[in-house]
Amino acid sequence: MSKPTWVKPAVPVLVTGVCGGSGCTTTTLGLANVAATRGISIVGVEANPAGGDLADRGADAVLSEIGIEQLITSVRGGIISDEAFIQASSHTGTNARLLHRLGTTLAREADYVAIEDYLRSRRASAVYDIGHRLQPSYLAPLLKSSLAPVILTVPCRVDAFNRMRSSLESIGNLLGDAGLKRTVVTISNQAAEGWPVDIGVLERYLGDKIWSIEQIPYDQHLGSGVVINYEELAPATIAAYEKLAAAAVAASEG
Numbered sequence: 001m002s003k004p005t006w007v008k009p010a011v012p013v014l015v016t017g018v019c020g021g022s023g024c025t026t027t028t029l030g031l032a033n034v035a036a037t038r039g040i041s042i043v044g045v046e047a048n049p050a051g052g053d054l055a056d057r058g059a060d061a062v063l064s065e066i067g068i069e070q071l072i073t074s075v076r077g078g079i080i081s082d083e084a085f086i087q088a089s090s091h092t093g094t095n096a097r098l099l100h101r102l103g104t105t106l107a108r109e110a111d112y113v114a115i116e117d118y119l120r121s122r123r124a125s126a127v128y129d130i131g132h133r134l135q136p137s138y139l140a141p142l143l144k145s146s147l148a149p150v151i152l153t154v155p156c157r158v159d160a161f162n163r164m165r166s167s168l169e170s171i172g173n174l175l176g177d178a179g180l181k182r183t184v185v186t187i188s189n190q191a192a193e194g195w196p197v198d199i200g201v202l203e204r205y206l207g208d209k210i211w212s213i214e215q216i217p218y219d220q221h222l223g224s225g226v227v228i229n230y231e232e233l234a235p236a237t238i239a240a241y242e243k244l245a246a247a248a249v250a251a252s253e254g
């Protein structure tokens, strides 16, 4: 049997970071683009409490002016309509859809229940840009899947590596050892003159508590801050996102 190319439909991919600016949004978009290029029906969903820059950074084809806040007010009987979903969707050039928040109201649990229900009914997959806090109660609908891979982004800096311990502790407290075992630590190199990391040492330190460690190389296009166009990424960056996607699938299936 050939290897699955993406996690099962209805299993969310959770992207969280050890701190602000860790590479969470960039990695969410990298994974959404990989899935889209494989023909998966994929939606990148902003799950920061007040919203972030998911669509601003990733929607290189169509940027919607409608946020999750308005999408949710259009819900009738708990159900999002196809028309409302299409209007609220931004698009990447690879054909991934993106749902973003405008920041008019804070995230609520009901928002993510409605989005999860809708995506499940459409058999679409989702990758969530969670930011660096996993504890808020509005995230509960996303954390309940026992197969959801957790991508923990770590910028390649000493202070961020030191914060990894408390992030892993909070994943362990919320999702147990099984959640840690589905965690892929993803080091994102945000500086052209990178700080060298001895992955071997890190692997020995983290042992078999987590699934694996992946690295995203420094990429000039990502570092420039312009809207991300997947075709503009260096081949090594695309290869790293593809490897990360494979690790997410493997972490989910165990």
Ligand SMILES: Nc1ncnc2c1ncn2[C@@H]1O[C@H](COP(=O)(O)OP(=O)(O)OP(=O)(O)O)[C@@H](O)[C@H]1O
Binding pocket: 017, 019, 020, 021, 022, 023, 024, 025, 026, 027, 052, 131, 188, 189, 190, 191, 216, 217, 218, 219, 220, 222, 223, 224, 225
């Ligand atoms: N591989 C990379 N190469 C170059 N620059 C990168 C790379 N990954 C991320 N960056 C840059 O690092 C910065 C932070 O990344 P990003 O916005 O994804 O982090 P975040 O965790 O989502 O931040 P926030 O806390 O603001 O939500 C961005 O300016 C981004 O362009």
Ligand SMILES: [Mg+2]
Binding pocket: 024, 025, 026, 052, 053, 129, 131
């Ligand atoms: Mg972000």
